[in-house]
Amino acid sequence: MALISLVRGMRDLLPAETGDWRRAETAAAACFARYGYGEIRTPVVERLALFSRQLGAHTDIVKKEMYAFADRADEELCLRPEATVPTVRAAAAANLHRGGVARLWYGGPMFRRERPQKGRYRQFWQLGAEAIGGAPAAAIDAEQIIMLSALWAELKIGGRLQLAVNNLGAPAERAAYGKTLAAYFRRHLGDLDEPARAAVDENPLRILDSKDEKTAEIAAAAPKIESALGAGSRRHMDSVKSIIAAAGVEFLEEPRLVRGLDYYNLTVFEWTLKDDARRQNALCGGGRYDGLSEQIGGPPLPGCGFALGLDRLVALAESRAAAAPDCFLTAAGARAEYCMRAAEILRGAGFSVWQHGGGGNLARQLKKADAMKTPLAIIVGTEEETQNTVSLKRLRDGKQCSAPLENAAAAAASLHSPTENI
Ligand code: HAM
Numbered sequence: 001m002a003l004i005s006l007v008r009g010m011r012d013l014l015p016a017e018t019g020d021w022r023r024a025e026t027a028a029a030a031c032f033a034r035y036g037y038g039e040i041r042t043p044v045v046e047r048l049a050l051f052s053r054q055l056g057a058h059t060d061i062v063k064k065e066m067y068a069f070a071d072r073a074d075e076e077l078c079l080r081p082e083a084t085v086p087t088v089r090a091a092a093a094a095n096l097h098r099g100g101v102a103r104l105w106y107g108g109p110m111f112r113r114e115r116p117q118k119g120r121y122r123q124f125w126q127l128g129a130e131a132i133g134g135a136p137a138a139a140i141d142a143e144q145i146i147m148l149s150a151l152w153a154e155l156k157i158g159g160r161l162q163l164a165v166n167n168l169g170a171p172a173e174r175a176a177y178g179k180t181l182a183a184y185f186r187r188h189l190g191d192l193d194e195p196a197r198a199a200v201d202e203n204p205l206r207i208l209d210s211k212d213e214k215t216a217e218i219a220a221a222a223p224k225i226e227s228a229l230g231a232g233s234r235r236h237m238d239s240v241k242s243i244i245a246a247a248g249v250e251f252l253e254e255p256r257l258v259r260g261l262d263y264y265n266l267t268v269f270e271w272t273l274k275d276d277a278r279r280q281n282a283l284c285g286g287g288r289y290d291g292l293s294e295q296i297g298g299p300p301l302p303g304c305g306f307a308l309g310l311d312r313l314v315a316l317a318e319s320r321a322a323a324a325p326d327c328f329l330t331a332a333g334a335r336a337e338y339c340m341r342a343a344e345i346l347r348g349a350g351f352s353v354w355q356h357g358g359g360g361n362l363a364r365q366l367k368k369a370d371a372m373k374t375p376l377a378i379i380v381g382t383e384e385e386t387q388n389t390v391s392l393k394r395l396r397d398g399k400q401c402s403a404p405l406e407n408a409a410a411a412a413a414s415l416h417s418p419t420e421n422i
Pocket residue numbers: 081082083084112114119120121122123124125126128129130260261282283284285286287288289304305306307308309310311312
């Protein structure tokens with residue numbers, strides 16, 4: 001029988017990759033904590049109604065990418081396609097905004113039934129952060145952008161990324177601009193590609209970032225949102241730009257940046273890879289969503305946040321091979337109980353210990369330890385067991401010693417210090 005295969009667009013992360021993932025997650029968690037963000041974990045399964053309208057009835061995600069299903073009690077549920085809406089729900093339900101702004105970060109798998117390709121999966125991981133409640137201050141948006149720039153610097157990828165920002169204005173300004181745009185695109189209907197034609201009435205802003213050559217040409221000549229913005233919106237964005245510029249963050253103003261979700265107003269931003277023109281080159285995107293809480297039945301709560309694609313981040317960041325275990329414990333005639341005791345004593349002192357699982361004589365086991373690049377071999381044969389000792393050998397230079405079992409860790413430490421293996 002053939003091995004049952006993975007679901008398309010899903011993937012296994014194997015030990016050779018998970019170390020890099022964990023390091024990226026750890027760096028991000030530490031960075032977010034430095035800015036006062038606390039971790040939140042929301043469920044993977046949510047009510048479908050939480051997303052349908054909030055993300056936008058005419059967005060790709062809602063129209064064709066939701067993993068939606070009726071459960072056994074006929075409740076309309078789905079796998080979360082993103083975590084901003086659930087985080088706002090959770091913050092409103094638990095009154096987390098009581099003390100002012102609730103700063104929350106999250107990490108975990110999201111699900112979108114997109115066409116899979118490199119860097120685009122149906123189950124993908126996001127790390128994100130949301131600042132919910134308080135006043136819609138430009139300093140909050142700016143601080144998130146500065147925080148992310150600090151993270152890119154720490155991961156040594158800042159030089160490869162390009163930040164674009166745009167101002168979508170207040171909801172009424174955005175809506176008015178949508179009407180202006182729809183009227184403009186209607187005049188060019190015959191020259192637009194099929195998806196753009198379908199979006200003219202439903203979601204005209206979306207046409208602005210079309211990748212179709214002819215459509216993009218028409219979009220480039222479309223009226224700019226700038227003309228629809230009021231003084232308050234301009235002030236907000238000017239302030240965001242001034243704060244991030246003063247902090248040394250470089251950015252491009254991109255009037256065609258609209259993002260793929262409908263809940264945004266005012267600030268939107270996105271980091272893409274400089275040297276890659278593919279569509280799935282966005283590493284991180286976000287912005288302000290001041291009307292979202294009320295849309296899901298919550299109190300009025302301004303908010304701003306972002307999410308980065310961890311699959312894409314790990315592919316970019318430096319990769320480091322996992323270190324070999326500190327010790328290779330050869331089974332050279334001692335009973336399994338004795339080997340296990342020796343291994344546990346060493347582990348208790350912080351050494352990682354690989355116990356040889358199969359047969360083979362001592363020479364073959366030592367060869368395997370060498371191939372694994374294990375610094376120490378711990379030899380426990382019948383003689384060692386009878387004398388209640390262990391023998392240790394440093395494989396680099398062949399230096400050997402023997403010690404009573406209870407002193408095994410000190411003897412190991414005299415030859416090699418335990419490796420930090422996370
Ligand atoms: P998003 O732009 O849909 O925003 O996703 C954020 C990031 O998730 C993208 O920039 C990308 O790196 C990654 N991503 C999205 N789809 C896939 C995929 N199919 N495969 C691999 N990676 C993917 C949001 O989700 C918003 N909730 C962000 C936000 C938070 N806005 C405000 N707060």
